[in-house]
Amino acid sequence: MVLPLRLYWSGPSPAFDLDEPYSRRWLYQIVLREASRPEDLTSYLDRDTLIAVWPELYLPRGVRQAWEERHPQLRAAAAGAA
Numbered sequence: 001m002v003l004p005l006r007l008y009w010s011g012p013s014p015a016f017d018l019d020e021p022y023s024r025r026w027l028y029q030i031v032l033r034e035a036s037r038p039e040d041l042t043s044y045l046d047r048d049t050l051i052a053v054w055p056e057l058y059l060p061r062g063v064r065q066a067w068e069e070r071h072p073q074l075r076a077a078a079a080g081a082a
Contacts, residue, residue, distance in 0.1 A: 001027060001044065007034045024049070029057050032067070050074070055081030 001016050008014045008030055016027040031044045054077045057064075068075040 003027065003030065003044065006036070007031060007040060007044075021053075025053050025056055028053055029059060032057070032059060032063055051077050054078055 001018055003014045003016065005014070017023045018027065028045065028050065031040060035041050035044075051073055054074045059067075068078070
């Protein structure tokens with residue numbers, strides 16, 4: 001998957017191999033931090049994948065808190081991984 005410049009403006013390549021766990025987590029972290037419109041989220045994130053990788057994502061506290069408040073299944077995924 002290739003992210004647009006508005007989401008990924010630095011680094012070696014805007015292309016991410018979603019079959020590679022590190023690359024997939026990196027893409028999710030970028031999109032969750034940088035998305036400025038709803039279609040950024042719906043175009044680049046998958047619900048089931050988000051729930052699966054949620055405990056492993058490195059996100060600012062405010063981003064994580066906002067997502068967990070809005071989507072309790074993410075909080076449950078994080079609690080289940082602890």
